[in-house]
Amino acid sequence: MVRRRHFLTLSIATLGGVLVYSLDRKATLLASQHKPVRVPLRFFTETEALIVAAAASRIFPSDESGPGAREAGVAIFIDRQLAGSYGRDRFRYTQRPFEDAPRELGYQGSATPRQIYREGLKGLRGFQLLAPAGQDEALRKIESTLFFSLLCQNTIEGMFCDPMHGGNAGMIGWQLVGFPGPRLSNFDEVDKYYGKAFRPKPMSLRQSTGAKVRPSEDES
Amino acid sequence: MKTLPPVDAVIVGGGWAGLLVAKELGARTSLNIVVLERGQSREPSDYATDMDELDYAIRLRMMQDLSKETVTLRHNVTRSALPLRQHGAFLPGAGVGGSGEHWNAQVPRFLPDCFALLTKTTEKYGAKALPEDHAVRDWGITYNELEPYYTRVDKLLGSSGKAGNLKGRLIEGGNIFEGWRSEEYPTPPTKMPYFSTLFRDAAKSLGYHPYPAPSANISQSYSNPDGVSRGGCTYCGFCARFGCMVGAKAQPTNLLLPIIQKRKNVSLRSGARVRRILFDSASKSVTRGVTYVDASGEEVFQPASLVFLASWTFNNTRLLLLSGIGEPYDPATGRGTVGRNLTHQVTVGAATAFFDQPLNRFMGSGSAGILFSDFDRDDLDRGPLNFIRGGYFAARGYGFQPIGAFGVLPNSIKATWGSEWKKASVSYYDRTATIGFAGEHLAYKTNFMDLDPVYKDALGDPLLRLTLDWRDNERKMAEFATPIGVQVAKAMGAREINPFPGLRSYDATRYNSTHIQGGTIMGDSPDHSVVSPYLQHWQLTNLFILGGSTFPQNASANPTPTVLAFVYRTADAIIDRYLKHPGPLG
Numbered sequence: 137m138v139r140r141r142h143f144l145t146l147s148i149a150t151l152g153g154v155l156v157y158s159l160d161r162k163a164t165l166l167a168s169q170h171k172p173v174r175v176p177l178r179f180f181t182e183t184e185a186l187i188v189a190a191a192a193s194r195i196f197p198s199d200e201s202g203p204g205a206r207e208a209g210v211a212i213f214i215d216r217q218l219a220g221s222y223g224r225d226r227f228r229y230t231q232r233p234f235e236d237a238p239r240e241l242g243y244q245g246s247a248t249p250r251q252i253y254r255e256g257l258k259g260l261r262g263f264q265l266l267a268p269a270g271q272d273e274a275l276r277k278i279e280s281t282l283f284f285s286l287l288c289q290n291t292i293e294g295m296f297c298d299p300m301h302g303g304n305a306g307m308i309g310w311q312l313v314g315f316p317g318p319r320l321s322n323f324d325e326v327d328k329y330y331g332k333a334f335r336p337k338p339m340s341l342r343q344s345t346g347a348k349v350r351p352s353e354d355e356s
Numbered sequence: 357m358k359t360l361p362p363v364d365a366v367i368v369g370g371g372w373a374g375l376l377v378a379k380e381l382g383a384r385t386s387l388n389i390v391v392l393e394r395g396q397s398r399e400p401s402d403y404a405t406d407m408d409e410l411d412y413a414i415r416l417r418m419m420q421d422l423s424k425e426t427v428t429l430r431h432n433v434t435r436s437a438l439p440l441r442q443h444g445a446f447l448p449g450a451g452v453g454g455s456g457e458h459w460n461a462q463v464p465r466f467l468p469d470c471f472a473l474l475t476k477t478t479e480k481y482g483a484k485a486l487p488e489d490h491a492v493r494d495w496g497i498t499y500n501e502l503e504p505y506y507t508r509v510d511k512l513l514g515s516s517g518k519a520g521n522l523k524g525r526l527i528e529g530g531n532i533f534e535g536w537r538s539e540e541y542p543t544p545p546t547k548m549p550y551f552s553t554l555f556r557d558a559a560k561s562l563g564y565h566p567y568p569a570p571s572a573n574i575s576q577s578y579s580n581p582d583g584v585s586r587g588g589c590t591y592c593g594f595c596a597r598f599g600c601m602v603g604a605k606a607q608p609t610n611l612l613l614p615i616i617q618k619r620k621n622v623s624l625r626s627g628a629r630v631r632r633i634l635f636d637s638a639s640k641s642v643t644r645g646v647t648y649v650d651a652s653g654e655e656v657f658q659p660a661s662l663v664f665l666a667s668w669t670f671n672n673t674r675l676l677l678l679s680g681i682g683e684p685y686d687p688a689t690g691r692g693t694v695g696r697n698l699t700h701q702v703t704v705g706a707a708t709a710f711f712d713q714p715l716n717r718f719m720g721s722g723s724a725g726i727l728f729s730d731f732d733r734d735d736l737d738r739g740p741l742n743f744i745r746g747g748y749f750a751a752r753g754y755g756f757q758p759i760g761a762f763g764v765l766p767n768s769i770k771a772t773w774g775s776e777w778k779k780a781s782v783s784y785y786d787r788t789a790t791i792g793f794a795g796e797h798l799a800y801k802t803n804f805m806d807l808d809p810v811y812k813d814a815l816g817d818p819l820l821r822l823t824l825d826w827r828d829n830e831r832k833m834a835e836f837a838t839p840i841g842v843q844v845a846k847a848m849g850a851r852e853i854n855p856f857p858g859l860r861s862y863d864a865t866r867y868n869s870t871h872i873q874g875g876t877i878m879g880d881s882p883d884h885s886v887v888s889p890y891l892q893h894w895q896l897t898n899l900f901i902l903g904g905s906t907f908p909q910n911a912s913a914n915p916t917p918t919v920l921a922f923v924y925r926t927a928d929a930i931i932d933r934y935l936k937h938p939g940p941l942g
Binding site: 194195196197199201202204222225226227228229230231233235237238239240241242243244272275288292293295296297298300301309310312313314315316318319320321322323325326327329330331332333334341344345347349351352 | 404405407408409410411414415416417421422423425426429431436438439440441442444547548549550553588589590591592593594601602713714716718719720724753757758759762763772773774775778779782783785786810811812861862863864865
């Protein structure tokens with residue numbers, strides 16, 4: 137398949153890094169390099185990726201309570217998810233007929249996450265160029281849509297997934313909430329630290345196990 | 357269709373029930389046995405690198421592939437059923453080991469009176485105590501008959517806990533409301549996460565009787581009677597929806613598979629999707645074997661002298677219906693037995709509590725925690741709420757991961773995205789946990805399973821259709837449990853509390869539990885049941901049906917130990933009696 141390659145250009149200064157908390161619990165991001173990186177996109181066009189990155193940054197902003205979707209690389213995560221089995225509903229029951237149903241029976245539509253994003257993004261043309269207040273207003277208009285609820289869910293996933301999935305860059309999301317990633321043993325700690333924070337340094341699955349684990353979106 | 361050489365026994369389903377009967381018959385007899393598992397093959401070593409929340413807990417990598425087959429659901433017979441297109445209220449597993457691989461390994465026993473629910477309730481309170489259109493049945497067996505098998509299950513799993521009733525002697529610190537145990541747990545209770553200790557102290561201060569949750573994520577290394585050794589739990593927190601990285605969690609692949617693999621008389625075929633059970637149409641008293649689509653896509657006939665159906669509640673029921681075995685249940689007339697008594701479980705988060713101090717919730721296991729069963733009895737004052745039965749309260753330190761746990765906020769905070777939401781979510785992230793309640797779901801004439809008239813699986817066979825809704829008894833039970841959960845949360849020092857909002861219609865999008873029962877229930881008469889208490893089909897006497905599909909109704913407790921106890925009892929009866937004199941086991 138021949139297709140035009142799209143890239144998302146990100147500044148290393150805003151991607152991942154180490155969180156440092158000051159005494160009043162304000163988080164500061166430490167980053168050493170300032171060279172931009174070009175990340176090849178698997179599903180989005182560059183414009184779509186810029187809109188998703190901007191929208192995710194309003195859902196999970198970088199602000200005084202710490203870094204957000206921009207530093208975690210959420211747009212890269214969502215791009216990879218949509219390119220993989222999740223995006224094309226590989227494991228969902230998609231046989232006809234599609235009928236409307238009460239909410240309790242779950243999503244009954246035929247549109248895949250890819251189609252929901254592609255359609256939803258058409259309604260956010262120029263979004264990346266708006267000022268934050270205008271962006272928030274645009275998002276409030278689509279708050280009740282399936283696209284927006286997917287975007288919120290996928291943004292949280294991209295904040296806190298294992299970094300092998302393309303989000304949570306530098307384990308910034310895990311640092312934000314004090315999650316240490318997959319620790320092989322908490323045997324000595326589980327019944328200590330009662331009422332006190334135990335915050336070991338985060339390790340990714342690959343670091344923790346020493347294995348070259350493949351994320352499911354890289355499988356055919 | 358190709359016909360394979362006959363075998364002595366074919367087992368449909370390679371999960372807890374199927375592999376336990378394969379191990380028992382395989383190790384104790386020379387029968388030639390084939391296990392047919394429709395999912396993939398699996399080894400315990402597969403789990404060394406599975407601690408990835410996204411792929412396993414969110415994308416549900418270990419669950420059944422719904423693109424091939426799901427179930428349909430409607431709330432009552434006046435509605436059309438629609439397919440459950442994605443997982444939600446329950447999570448049936450796929451592959452060798454089945455749901456026994458990704459479970460939480462909670463191993464309580466059922467209360468003795470559950471087995472005679474109809475008789476005991478009627479005796480005590482009169483027939484009017486039960487809801488008008490209930491379908492509650494006795495099991496045709498007593499707890500006393502089952503107790504030795506429960507003890508074998510505990511030894512197989514190495515269950516960790518503290519007995520509350522040893523041969524009738526009540527012991528403080530254990531569950532004093534449980535049925536008698538002939539022996540103490542094989543291993544001591546697990547370590548306790550912080551949240552569970554707050555719950556224990558609060559429950560005790562309120563006069564309840566908290567005890568350590570029975571756990572098959574074992575507290576220390578243990579070697580079971582089969583010679584299988586496991587190390588203790590490391591409280592990594594990756595249990596539910598994961599296989600155990602260190603093998604401390606009891607799973608079919610670490611307890612049963614190693615023994616089966618050593619037996620030349622047992623073979624396990626993965627990727628084998630069973631479509632029909634064939635039976636002798638003249639006599640209608642024997643099955644001839646099963647047909648299945650093998651891993652290469654070819655449909656084959658596997659003749660067998662004994663057939664075991666052990667493919668979880670849905671598929672056990674569906675295979676009988678597809679095969680034309682027995683009379684499908686008709687709710688209009690009450691006739692027929694296949695598909696009746698569909699029950700789930702009243703599992704609610706009674707109170708979600710928000711604390712000032714951090715809880716370190718990433719540490720724990722699927723079954724490390726504290727329970728109390730003071731309301732899991734039938735002799736309670738329920739005040740103005742007119743309902744029967746009850747359930748247990750729980751504070752487990754499951755081991756929380758951030759995608760699933762982020763964004764749980766006090767009801768006072770309305771924002772669902774943006775700065776305010778993010779700030780609150782970050783601040784509450786490790787300061788919130790839920791007090792759970794698991795209550796009995798009664799059987800009703802209107803909750804049942806049959807074949808869907810519209811939707812098909814990937815092979816063109818009809819999907820199973822569930823007709824299921826909550827009734828007043830369940831709604832009132834949840835209403836009763838909620839203020840108790842709130843009371844305990846207050847005593848734990850919670851700053852804010854979200855009470856459970858109440859049960860309305862059955863919601864297939866909210867995870868409830870993977871405890872679904874009925875469809876091929878056991879009983880003391882073929883008029884009301886599909887199998888005898890030996891799990892033997894009443895008409896086709898060489899067909900045995902194993903698993904939660906044989907439970908007449910849900911009990912509050914988690915079902916796996918009861919499933920396994922019945923499998924042991926059936927295996928014993930087959931080895932000791934049936935093989936010598938095939939026919940009805942009385």
